[in-house]
Structure formats: C-alpha cells, structure tokens
Amino acid sequence: MPRMKLFPTLALSLCAAVLSLPAQAQAPSTAPMRLVVPFAVGGPTDIAARIIAPALGEAYKRTVIVENRVGATGAIGTEFVARSAPDGATILFGTSSIMSANPALQPKLPYDPIKDFAPVSLVALIENVLVVHPSVPAKNVQELVAFAKANPNKLSYATSGVGSTYHLGSALFASQTGIQYIHVPYKGQGPAAQDLLAGHIQVMFDAMNSALPNIKSGRVRALGVASLKRSADLPELPTIAEQGVPGYETAIWLALFLPAGTPHALVERMNAELKRIIATPDVAERLQKLGMQPATNSPEELAAYLKADLAKWTRVVKENAIKAD
Numbered sequence: 001m002p003r004m005k006l007f008p009t010l011a012l013s014l015c016a017a018v019l020s021l022p023a024q025a026q027a028p029s030t031a032p033m034r035l036v037v038p039f040a041v042g043g044p045t046d047i048a049a050r051i052i053a054p055a056l057g058e059a060y061k062r063t064v065i066v067e068n069r070v071g072a073t074g075a076i077g078t079e080f081v082a083r084s085a086p087d088g089a090t091i092l093f094g095t096s097s098i099m100s101a102n103p104a105l106q107p108k109l110p111y112d113p114i115k116d117f118a119p120v121s122l123v124a125l126i127e128n129v130l131v132v133h134p135s136v137p138a139k140n141v142q143e144l145v146a147f148a149k150a151n152p153n154k155l156s157y158a159t160s161g162v163g164s165t166y167h168l169g170s171a172l173f174a175s176q177t178g179i180q181y182i183h184v185p186y187k188g189q190g191p192a193a194q195d196l197l198a199g200h201i202q203v204m205f206d207a208m209n210s211a212l213p214n215i216k217s218g219r220v221r222a223l224g225v226a227s228l229k230r231s232a233d234l235p236e237l238p239t240i241a242e243q244g245v246p247g248y249e250t251a252i253w254l255a256l257f258l259p260a261g262t263p264h265a266l267v268e269r270m271n272a273e274l275k276r277i278i279a280t281p282d283v284a285e286r287l288q289k290l291g292m293q294p295a296t297n298s299p300e301e302l303a304a305y306l307k308a309d310l311a312k313w314t315r316v317v318k319e320n321a322i323k324a325d
Contacts, residue, residue: 029089032063037093038077040070044290048124048254049093051286055277074098075109082116086261088270092117096253097165099306104313105163105324113310117257118267119302121274124292126252127208127233128169128226130240131215136202141224141243144203148179156182157203158192163324166205168313169226169250171320173205176245196220205250208233209291226250232293253309254292255302267299 035056037049049066057064069077078098084090099113111117130141136155138144148155159166162185174181184201186192189210196204197219204220208231214220215234224240225231228249240248256274258267275296277283284294297305316322 030062031089032065033057033060033089033091034065034067035091035093036077036081037066037068038070038074038098039068041068044126044292045093045095045254047290048287048292051283052093052123052274052277055280055283056273059273059277073102075102075111079110081257081259082111084259086118086259086263088258088262088266090259091120091270092257093123094255094257096251096309099255099257100309101163101165101168101313102324103310104168104317105322113306114303116260118260118262119299119306120256120258120267121271121299121302122295122297122305123254123256123274123278124287125227125295126254126292127231128166128205128250128252129208129211129215129231129234129237130173130223130226131196131204131206131211131220132223133196133199133202134218134221135199136221138223139221140238141240141245144223145177145179145244148177148181152180153182155203156184156201157205158184158186158196158201159205160189160192161185161187163322165250165252167322168316169205170203171322172250172312172316173240173245173248175316175319176248207252207291253295253305255306271296271299 035049035053037046039045046068053064053066069080074097078092081090081092103109103113132138132144136144138147157170159170161167167183167185170183181203189206192204193206193210195201197214205226211220211222212233215222222234222237224243225234225237226240226249228239228241230237230239256270258270278294278296287294
C-alpha cells in the first residue's frame with residue numbers, strides 16, 4: 001500500500017480503538033468478588049458473611065466468594081483488603097474488634113482503620129448485657145454501683161481475655177461509674193460464663209443471645225443492656241445509660257468496608273444494595289438467629305461511628321494502662 005494511503009487508514013483504526021475504550025471500561029465485570037473475613041470458618045462473623053454473600057452476588061450478577069484470611073487477631077485479612085485495588089471487588093467484613101478495639105490497643109498495626117478504608121455500611125449489632133451472679137445484692141445498675149463503691153475490689157468480673165472488647169467495655173463501665181472491681185481474664189466467653197454460673201466470679205458483660213437462657217432460668221441476673229436502646233429480647237430491662245451512666249455503650253458491630261480510594265459511586269451502590277439485602281425478611285431473620293440485630297447506615301454515618309468508637313477505646317486503653325495480651 002502506498003505511504004499516503006497507509007496513514008489515513010492507521011488514523012481511522014486508532015480513532016476507532018480510542019472511541020471503544022470508554023464502552024469497554026464501563027462494561028460490567030463478571031470476575032468474582034471477594035468478601036474477606038479475617039476470622040476462622042464457622043464463627044459468627046463468618047456465618048454472617050455467608051448469609052450476605054449470595055445476596056450480594058445476585059445484586060451484582062457476579063460470584064461473591066467468602067475468603068477467610070486468618071491470623072494476627074484479624075490483622076492479616078484486614079491488611080489484605082487495605083492493600084487491594086480500589087475497584088469494589090474486594091470487600092472487608094469488618095468488626096469493632098479489628099477496626100476500633102485492636103487499633104486502640106496496638107497503634108502499630110499494618111493498617112489504619114480510618115485512612116485505609118472506605119466505609120460502606122453497618123450490617124448488624126451484637127447486643128451485650130450486664131449480668132451478675134444471684135449472690136450479688138443488686139437488682140439494678142445503681143445498686144451494683146453502690147455496693148461496689150461500699151466494697152472496693154470485693155467483686156470480680158470476667159472477660160474473654162486481656163484487651164478483648166469485653167475487657168474494654170468493663171473498664172469503661174468502671175471509669176464512668178467510679179467503681180473498683182477485679183479483672184479475671186479467661187480464654188473465651190464460654191469458660192468465663194461457666195465460672196459466673198458457679199459463683200467463682202460475680203460480674204460479667206456477655207452477648208445477649210448467650211446470656212439469655214441463663215437470665216430466663218434465673219441462674220444469672222440481668223442488670224442492664226449495654227446498648228443505647230433497649231433489647232427486643234428483654235424489652236422491660238433498662239439500658240445501662242438509662243440507669244445513670246449516660247452514653248454508655250459497648251455493642252459489638254459488624255460492617256462492610258472497601259479499600260480507600262474506591263470511587264464514591266461504587267461505595268454508594270454497595271451501600272444501597274446492602275441496605276436492601278439487610279431489610280429482606282429472610283436475611284434479617286437469619287442474622288437474628290445468630291444473636292445479631294440487623295442495622296445499616298450511610299457511609300458518612302459509619303465513618304463518624306468508627307472514629308468515635310476508636311477514640312473511645314483509645315481513651316479507655318490509655319486511662320487504664322491496658323496492654324494487648
């Protein structure tokens with residue numbers, strides 16, 4: 001082909017290629033999405049993620065794979081998402097422990113919960129309740145505080161371990177009420193609850209669904225809900241905040257996060273899809289059976305909630321000189 005005819009032909013080909021790029025870039029991807037759970041298979045967080053994943057996949061017309069990346073108390077999976085491409089395809093199933101409690105305890109984690117993520121929405125809250133052994137002469141929070149102040153360090157409280165959410169919540173309760181009681185850490189909530197039933201320790205914050213059978217049987221006494229609103233499981237039981245401890249809250253929360261830098265439109269779409277999914281009766285019922293209260297909010301509300309939660313636990317850790325176990 002003569003040179004003069006070759007250039008127009010190449011130019012037309014290049015123009016066609018350039019014009020086709022936007023259409024290709026906007027075409028919906030069919031590659032699998034990953035919902036990363038930083039905890040082991042079979043736990044409550046993993047089960048909740050597996051409830052959400054199929055519905056997300058249906059909404060996006062893509063396979064959503066639940067990927068368990070375990071280790072370093074959640075840091076391995078969390079860092080993996082933080083370092084992933086901000087294209088909406090890699091999602092963190094985050095919890096209050098890995099996004100606020102752990103960073104408060106360990107400022108040198110390989111991820112920053114504020115800077116490295118784009119919040120999407122809450123998924124659910126796990127209600128906690130303050131319970132005591134029946135031998136404790138207190139029928140409500142005010143009476144417990146009065147007894148503890150009259151008998152410093154006579155009461156002992158159980159938690160699932162040093163630096164756990166339950167430990168931080170118990171320390172916050174002490175600082176807000178001015179009481180002194182003795183911390184007895186256990187390797188998990190199960191052994192702690194058994195010693196409460198046996199009367200070896202007297203006070204404990206526990207998940208509502210775990211404590212409820214023992215509350216109803218009278219083996220432990222519930223004094224207050226650790227959320228800002230009453231529980232549907234025990235609607236007659238006042239919150240701790242209602243009983244003279246303003247603003248007290250230690251609910252465990254679960255939420256979705258995307259890597260920082262994810263386009264706002266992708267975040268907003270996932271927020272809208274998640275709100276619709278959580279509102280469906282089947283999903284809501286399955287979460288409730290896990291002891292979780294379905295909850296959603298906006299990306300901006302989740303960002304503010306995370307910042308406040310991190311600041312609260314950072315203050316509690318500093319004031320009580322709590323070290324990670």
